[in-house]
Amino acid sequence: MIIQDVINHLEELAPLNYAEDFDNVGLLVGDKNTNLTGVLVTLDTLESVIDEAIENNCNLVVSFHPIIFKGLKKLNGKTYVERVVIKAIKHNIAIYSMHTALDNSNLGVNDMIFNTLGLTNKHILIPQSGTIKKLTTYVPIEEADHLRNALFQAGAGSIGNYNDCSFNVDGYGTFNGNEQSNPTKGQKGEIHTEKETKITVTFSKHLESKILKTLFNTHTYEEVAYEVITLNNTNQNIGMGMVGELESPLSETDFLRHIKDTMKTECIRHSALLGKSIKKVAVLGGSGSFAIQAAKGAGADAFITADLKYHDFFTAENKILLADIGHYESEQFTKNLLVAYLTKKITNFAVVLSKTNTNPVKYF
Structure with missing residues (x-):
């Protein structure tokens, strides 16, 4: 090895x-x-x-x-x-x-905090943009199943909790190869019409080179027609921070004790207590002041992170309990x-x- x-x-x-x-x-x-x-x-x-x-x-x-x-x-x-x-x-x-590659992983830093605190119903707090791509290509109808399955095997076609997702439309493609061409369908110098299937699949951006290699190695055409575009769709599995829920609501003081015990921190700096119970919790390991508004927007009762500055605590605005447990402690x-x-x-x-x-x- x-x-x-x-x-x-x-x-x-x-x-x-x-x-x-x-x-x-x-x-x-x-x-x-x-x-x-x-x-x-x-x-x-x-x-x-x-x-x-x-x-x-x-x-x-x-x-x-x-x-x-x-x-x-x-x-x-x-x-x-x-x-x-x-x-x-x-x-x-x-x-x-x-x-931050592990910060943005669905099974990374924040997942450890999430599980340590005993939270359930996990969601990404700030999904990373530009992480989903879409491939569109065209293949002879009789070869569509083979190509589609090869793309699935390479990791294309996964959407949330679903795999092998694609959209397919049958139609007619035309082409005319020049003297330097070597067509697998039709003859060079002649316009050829082929019954084709248009295949569209999405994939995670880190798989792009693997997906395209699979496309070129599997497709029988000398020149493969394809398009790759980046989508703005929200990714359910990649991004900063997480939001979840406690099994049962806790008072603010009991919640802070729970953090101190489970996260093994000697000191918690927090915003003003609001006299309400804590049920929905947002977490973000490391320096997380940039995610305060996202935590509030997600309806979290509390936000656990680190490295909050003096003025960051004002942004709680009596809407959320901010808990700074320490940088090392949040990632330990x-x-x-x-x-x-x-x-x-x-x-x-x-x-x-x-x-x-x-x-x-x-x-x-």
Whole structure:
């Protein structure tokens, strides 16, 4: 097994196509073709984490946060980032980051918070736009079933809880090949009319190259007529944050105690108590002030996130309870998620959960 094999598994869970534009995700350090010795999973990559990887004979560190976020102009060890990168390269350790790709995954960071809190009836809080594409192509009628099924096998035709979805219209296609053509139907230099089926399927954008490869390899025409467009449809499975419901309503103080116990946080900064029960809850791991309005719009009674500033608490406007549980605390279970996932996928290599607490914030 090589490092790329692990990356393939990780990108099934969280395709990099869905990371935010500002982010820096993927293989940040190392050669993807290196033989794998073991995987260490961490929230942050620090020097102590690299030491832990060396101790456990792991030459791949899977880190939620990217150690390289902004461009590095020098590598002389003056900053902790530079020292981490230097040590990783010196010991042939690769570093892979998932960050907002996993944030936007339906089974990622926010799903862990959702399940830890015991919420049900899950919905994406802010669906990511431009993630659904549509393919339209034309194929001889007798070949339509074969092509359609091949596209389904490649991942096309999934809409929410439904698979193998397509729209099909029969009609007539015409073409006239020039002297350089080699038509599989009709003769070059002659107008040919063919009974064809127009097939339309949707697919997730990270599958585009796979879908088009399948189309070209399966279709019998020398020149395949097709169109790919990006849709504005809401994606039910990709986006920031989640909304769900508690099994039974809780008072605000009981709800805050529930958060403190389940999320293992030492401190919760919250907006004014409103004297109402909490039933519908929005969550967003990491810095989530940008989602306050979305949480209010979703009708949430409370919004759990981190890194709220002083003026962010005013935006509650006596309509929602805002709870800042801390950046590390909101994402701490992410590495457990990744270890559990990789352990199922990789049975013949060690997948090690980092024991290093990388939280830089301390409480007095």
